[in-house]
Amino acid sequence: MHVIHCGDTAVGRDRIRYFLYLYGRWRWRPTKAMKAHGFGLVTMGRGGPGTDSDGNPKPRVEDQQRAIELNRAWDQVRSGHASAPARTTTVRYPEGSVGHAYQRAMELRKAERLAKGVVWTSRQEKRDSWPRAWKWLGPRFGDCDPKTIQPEHFLRIDPVTGNATGLVPEIESKVSITERHMVIKVWRALWNRMQAMHGYCDGLTDPGKAFANSAPDPRQQIWLRREVLTLVQVAWRHKFHGLAACMATAWDSMLSPIDAQTLTAGQADRDGVGLFFRLDRAKTGRAAAATLSQWSTAILIAYLDHMGVDLLDTTPLFWTRGGRPVSRKGKTGQWGGDHGGGRHVVPRPYTKDRLEKDFAKVRALAFGKAERRQLGDMRRSGAVEGDAGGASVTDQSNKMANTVSASNRLRKTYNPVNVASVRRFDEARAIGAERLEQRATESVMTTPLMTLLELQRKRRDGAK
Known part of the structure; x- marks a missing residue:
């Protein structure tokens, strides 16, 4: 790889910036800062005949000139003389390649x-x-x-x-x-x-x-229900209210962390039993109904009450207890909440990285630093519970919004072998016979979250 030098004037004599021999080709490779302005990797020729001082095939004069032109374009952008960023990200590959x-x-x-x-x-x-x-x-x-x-x-x-x-x-x-x-x-x-x-x-x-592309062994870790209750309690106690509500929602809905993290108020709906969210899963695009229990619904309501703000339909539900530190600069007082002249922390909607970091903090508080189970393992844990309780693969597929019934690997991933599953079939027949004789009981579940959201909308409409 070439060392970057400032001069590009002498073709064939000075080393050209960002011009290097990589994977059998001469390429012009921009830096991260240059990529932010629209520059991308440009692949050129193989070089030769002959070799340079590094033992690589000598680049063609045309390729060197092209690299110098790209450097000049970058210099124009960097110096502010170019009104629009140069675009080189669309690589022109040879036809048939x-x-x-x-x-x-x-x-x-x-x-x-x-x-x-x-x-x-x-x-x-x-x-x-x-x-x-x-x-x-x-x-x-x-x-x-x-x-x-x-x-x-x-x-x-x-x-x-x-x-x-x-x-x-x-x-x-x-x-x-x-x-x-x-x-x-x-x-x-x-x-x-x-x-x-x-x-x-x-x-x-x-x-x-010509070779096997064997899949990695799937994760087998699961959370027990009582452990999740502990995580939620610890999170709430340490003022990770958004995380506590997100964990409770993810546990009952069996959504992946990224799907749970991005839920909005406008996705909330209800049926004859209780609250659920309508959404398309980010990975599969399949429609999903993320159902909640009375327990997770109560936590979600307590969290929204604690926030004390009106939510728009497109507003993410789960926020950090404090996002990036914000400093007041100068004497303008541009951060209205900062009256101490120093710093205050602004809550932000959860991102993937922040959710993982906050979860790791709560996990360490609850079970010690040696614990390595992840938030995403809750999805598998729910599948194990359902499988042990006698749920069909079709019901599991509907719940998880995937095609687990058609994939042995997915089934192995979400239903790791356990003794409860082996015993389940014997018990399921007796349970099924009893269920056939039972009447569906009417739910006494109220819909406080929907009521809360409706009240917020009414207040918002009245303020207009």
């Missing part, structure tokens, strides 16, 4: 959604695994002819060290087995798309199928 096929595949995936009337939210786009996988696949294969890609590009033995090398070991060592599993899944799906689009890899076998 993997990158060219990837861009077409992404457009086709979007067209498929639009044809069905499905428009992804920004949250769903961020959770799309294809762009995430392309961060690994693009630098390796983006400008390559698919016909030249071999299984050894993914996995091979280094002749010098005797260790496994290639894309697969690199991902596992730098990130995780889960990341490797996701990347290879996307590669295989992309290869299928390339075959369907013709002209890329017609009649060829996917080199990514």
Whole structure:
């Protein structure tokens, strides 16, 4: 990798800023600050003949000139002389290359959604695994002819060290087995798309199928109901009121943390039993009815009463006890609540990172620093409870808004083997016979949260 120098004037003599030889190609790689202004990675030629002082193939003069032009464009933006940021993020891949096929595949995936009337939210786009996988696949294969890609590009033995090398070991060592599993899944799906689009890899076998892409062992950790009660109590006692309400909601609704964290007042609804939220899950996009019990409803009401604010329909429900510290600058008094001349903390809607950090604090307070179970394990815990109680896989699938009944891996993930599940079938027959003779009892559940929300709306409408 080249050391960055300030001068770019002498082509072939001085090292050019941000111009380096990476993964078999010369590339112009901008910094994080440059990416914020619209600059992106630009892939160029392979270089040669001959080698430079670092032993890399000498770059072509055309590539060096292109890198210098990009540096000049950045200098214009940095100095304020360019009124609009330069855009270089759209890499132009050669026709017939993997990158060219990837861009077409992404457009086709979007067209498929639009044809069905499905428009992804920004949250769903961020959770799309294809762009995430392309961060690994693009630098390796983006400008390559698919016909030249071999299984050894993914996995091979280094002749010098005797260790496994290639894309697969690199991902596992730098990130995780889960990341490797996701990347290879996307590669295989992309290869299928390339075959369907013709002209890329017609009649060829996917080199990514020459080795197993085994999934990582699923997490098996669960929370017991009494442990969740303890977590909620500890959170409330230490003034993590938003977290306490979020945990209670996540436990009863069996929503993932990210889905629970982003619930809004406008999603609240009710049926003959009690409160629930209508939503589309961020990961699957499937409609979900997040039902609550009297216990979680009571905590949610207490939390909203404690907030003492009127909620708009689009306002997130769960807020931190204090977000980022805000300092008053100068003597303008721009932060009205800060009368002490120093700092005060402004509550913020929970983000994914802040939710995880606050949960870790409460978990340590409740069970010690050695405890490593996560908030997301509550979703699995609910599945275990339902399975032990005799619930059908179909009911579980509806509750969790996924297709657990059609996936052995999902079932293994959310229903780890337990003795209660083995004993459940014997007990379920007797329980089922009794239920058939019972009448459905009318619920005496009131709807205080809905009433509270309606009162807030009336007050808001009256103030207009």
